[in-house]
Amino acid sequence: MNITLHKSEITNRQSEVAITGSKSESNRLLLLQALYPEFKLENVSNSDDSNLMTNALSSEEKIVDIHHAGTAMRFLTAYFSIREGRETILTGSKRMKERPIKILVEALKELGAEISYEENEGYPPIKLQGKKLTKNKVSLQANVSSQYISALLLIASKLENGIELTLEGEITSVPYIKMTLALLDEIGIESSFIGNTIIVKPTTNNQQPKTLTVESDWSSASYYFSIVALCQPGTEITLSSYKEHSLQGDSSLVEIYKHFGVSTIFNGNSMTLKKEGNEGKPLALDLVNAPDIAQTIAVTCFALGISCDLTGLHTLKIKETDRLVALKTEIEKLGGEVEITDKSLHLSASKTIKEMVPIATYNDHRMAMAFAPLALKTNLIIEDAMVVSKSYPTFWDDLESIGFQISK
Template identity: 70%
Template structure:
């Protein structure tokens, strides 16, 4: 489905309710499968979380997780410890190209039985579940924090827990801390000192509890972009968010202050308000929040602001190579952009070419990141339904703000 976004203006004051965080939901769904005493409220309605939930409850031996990278990593660890069960874990063609060898090697170090069915180092995987008694493991820490979280989530169900030594610079630390915090909330003892994480074993949750998933900060980023691209005085209220968030993307509060957007926290919501214009060049290290790189680059494009973004090495192995995809699509607006393996530099561009057609590369964030530019020019977005991966209500919510959208 290709949609056209007409050049739009939005209501000065609006309120949007955003679904639960995909990152928190998928961690908690796995923990719930290991500890049925756990209940979860405000679970994400994203495709990725639906895939995760189905995979954890199905009795099928072949499990297809489509494009869901988080599910692939977490489920690889989960099925490795399901004693007596054998599954084939597969996905889309792009998923079959995405590396998972670092995680598989770590699990096999612990005694798991995982093998590759097609290309070495990539899905599909054959996983023969068994009891893992080894507990010491080393893992390269600068590729994907999801490998680390996958091991931590199953760790309390291992006989001896886990002692995980991280090698090299640790990437996306907030996501590791999120995993550890959720473990702590269900009663698991953990420590994270220097390069070593330890998780103690825990058979069951002593006091059954319900954990409520905070709304998704990555999804909030598109509304930060909309407010940044709007007139001074524009305000959007989003729920449900908290000031002491576990999500790394909550750094949006600080980053978008540089674009003149102020965030006010209420009891269960945030109000984003455009208070000033700021066209000075921007530079951000997004090592701990790479998922908002596309949003920030497009905000800068729309504002005609020069920017340098670094810490983007994980974007090469996402739904697409996001750095190449960003370069391809930003250049359609007539802007100049340079990329390396871990950074991008967008040059100042005062005038953007109208009516481009944006390709989305099976990547939900490409569709959503470029949508706010309808405040500056009309544009088309191909395969717009891809947003269902993380935010199925995205286009409906944009219409409620005043965006003109036609299929």
């Protein structure tokens, strides 16, 4: 379904929005809950990805289809490899079959896992014969997706001898690795991360029953940072539930959006974003630790006529789409000028934004949501708008609640 976003303004200068739990935290905790059923979870993400993760973890079917859910594919590859006596075929959408899984499969095989490819070498679908893994030493290139690393860490405490994971080279996406280790610590699993070596100790005892509350999703908050940046000074939007000292790498938004005149005030479990003043000068950022907010930042800069150089984006090429190519294509349709490499994006300042441009979303939720704030500057069309359900199903309703004019 396509929707039209009519040129809008935030009429209520003090809006409030409640955002569902973080997809990143939810998917990690859902897997840990499957391994340790004594835990209860609150504020779990209502995203498609987390629903798919929940269903896959409880499925007794031989074939498990996770559609577009990349995080689920990585985490479940590790999970089903240790489900002793169970054979599972893990598959997904056409795009998922083009997304590499070989690095994780090879690491699991190094630990003794039994995994084979059903179609193309190095790509889903894969067949997993669950078994007890007794080896504990494995190495990975440090610049790979952190989801490969987290997948190994999440199952590590259930391996007979735990895991000693050596990361070779310069580590990327450190916040996501630290998030995983912090969640392990929260449920009493012992780990260490010293230099380039991560150790997770095995846990044989049952854990104490506990309820864990998932923090709301910072990636979803990014679109409101963008909206406030595009508003008049004095505009405020309050979001819940957020921690000032968050585990999520995308919480770097607080510092980044100061550049656009947005201040962040924490009060209990909520944060208020306020437009204080004018936007800044050209922006240069290394987003290696927070690549998921690159689309939001690029569109914010385009909307404000600010040039930017964004680097550290090599993982964007293997997401739901090649996000660098998609950003270049859609921003240039709107009148912008973009250059990309395989790991960076360079946007030239432009004061012109074309009207009623249809924005293609490429089966990518973040393309739809990142471009939505442009409705504060122009009329535009978002194609396949319900793709947002992958991470934020109520996104369009929440935008309407703060003053966006949307027609379907």
